[in-house]
Amino acid sequence: MAAQVVVVGSCMTDLVSLTTRLPRAGETVLGHKFFIGFGGKGANQCVQSARLGANTSLICKVGKDSFGNDYVENLKKNGISTAFVDQTTDAATGTASIIVNSEGQNVIVIVPGANLLLNSEDLKRASDVICKAKVLVCQLEITPAVSLEALKMARASGVKTLFNPAPALADLDPQFYIYSDIFCCNETEAEILTGIPVGNLEDAEKVGRMLLERGCKLVIVTLGAEGCMMISVEEPIPKHVPAGKVRAVDTTGAGDSFVGALAFYLAYYPKLSMEEMIRKSNCIASVSVQASGTQSSYPYRKDLPQDLF
Numbered sequence: 001m002a003a004q005v006v007v008v009g010s011c012m013t014d015l016v017s018l019t020t021r022l023p024r025a026g027e028t029v030l031g032h033k034f035f036i037g038f039g040g041k042g043a044n045q046c047v048q049s050a051r052l053g054a055n056t057s058l059i060c061k062v063g064k065d066s067f068g069n070d071y072v073e074n075l076k077k078n079g080i081s082t083a084f085v086d087q088t089t090d091a092a093t094g095t096a097s098i099i100v101n102s103e104g105q106n107v108i109v110i111v112p113g114a115n116l117l118l119n120s121e122d123l124k125r126a127s128d129v130i131c132k133a134k135v136l137v138c139q140l141e142i143t144p145a146v147s148l149e150a151l152k153m154a155r156a157s158g159v160k161t162l163f164n165p166a167p168a169l170a171d172l173d174p175q176f177y178i179y180s181d182i183f184c185c186n187e188t189e190a191e192i193l194t195g196i197p198v199g200n201l202e203d204a205e206k207v208g209r210m211l212l213e214r215g216c217k218l219v220i221v222t223l224g225a226e227g228c229m230m231i232s233v234e235e236p237i238p239k240h241v242p243a244g245k246v247r248a249v250d251t252t253g254a255g256d257s258f259v260g261a262l263a264f265y266l267a268y269y270p271k272l273s274m275e276e277m278i279r280k281s282n283c284i285a286s287v288s289v290q291a292s293g294t295q296s297s298y299p300y301r302k303d304l305p306q307d308l309f
């Protein structure tokens with residue numbers, strides 16, 4: 001069966017070292033724990049969608065190396081189609097080397113590697129899958145022009161486009177607004193895109209309006225524990241959709257859980273109102289913040305209340 005949710009995006013291997021304190025330049029410190037995690041916004045969003053039961057395909061590039069091999073296995077374990085996961089010898093799998101001290105502060109070095117080699121040819125090879133999807137999801141951890149091309153291909157076939165402008169670019173190509181049916185960003189990204197800091201719901205309404213005016217059909221600004229602000233061409237009065245109160249232990253990757261969940265609802269429950277889809281996606285992302293890690297915190301359908309489906 002054709003994939004209903006298709007993600008064009010990144011895979012990153014997280015290399016995490018826990019230390020008492022962060023090393024100074026030139027210094028070596030002893031860590032007490034090391035682990036490898038699967039990350040990258042594209043893969044994260046695809047994994048969350050797949051765990052809710054979506055038929056998914058990820059279009060991405062990893063290295064022909066051990067991290068790349070492990071990543072492909074991870075995607076398969078999550079039931080994601082890897083038909084368009086390309087393994088290249090021209091660059092290493094993307095990595096995020098992360099050092100975290102005992103106060104939770106971190107330093108991070110990201111090397112996008114193979115992610116930046118995903119190109120037009122890869123999209124053309126996958127065009128059948130993109131054009132038969134219900135929803136196409138893109139972010140900005142690959143070459144932005146490739147994300148934009150994927151959005152255009154999807155739009156030309158009537159596929160719903162969900163764009164997450166992360167990490168944000170101050171000089172985002174204005175065409176991204178035009179080709180995004182849904183433009184979903186967090187507070188920081190909204191600030192970079194509009195120049196307006198988002199400190200409260202009023203600010204979120206303001207940035208939502210500004211982004212909508214740039215040409216997308218619907219804007220969602222995620223607001224952490226506050227849930228989301230939504231505004232659409234159909235209902236141009238911003239609406240706050242609160243998240244439930246939970247005890248958060250690690251909010252890393254909550255935004256990707258939200259986007260993956262929203263893609264699932266758009267593809268499988270198109271008759272739900274947007275507000276209801278956002279409310280349900282808030283519920284799923286708020287489950288993810290109650291466990292540590294990124295993909296490791298994303299819930300499976302079987303473990304969620306059945307009224308979410």
Ligand SMILES: Nc1ncnc2c1ncn2[C@@H]1O[C@H](COP(=O)(O)OP(=O)(O)OP(=O)(O)O)[C@@H](O)[C@H]1O
Pocket residue numbers: 186187222223224225226227228243244245246248251252253254255256258281282283285286289
């Ligand atoms: N403390 C929290 N309590 C309940 N829900 C939360 C909390 N933090 C995040 N969420 C849920 O996750 C969604 C996304 O959160 P947020 O706006 O922090 O994304 P983000 O900044 O992109 O996250 P990240 O960059 O860590 O992936 C929120 O809209 C909400 O549904």
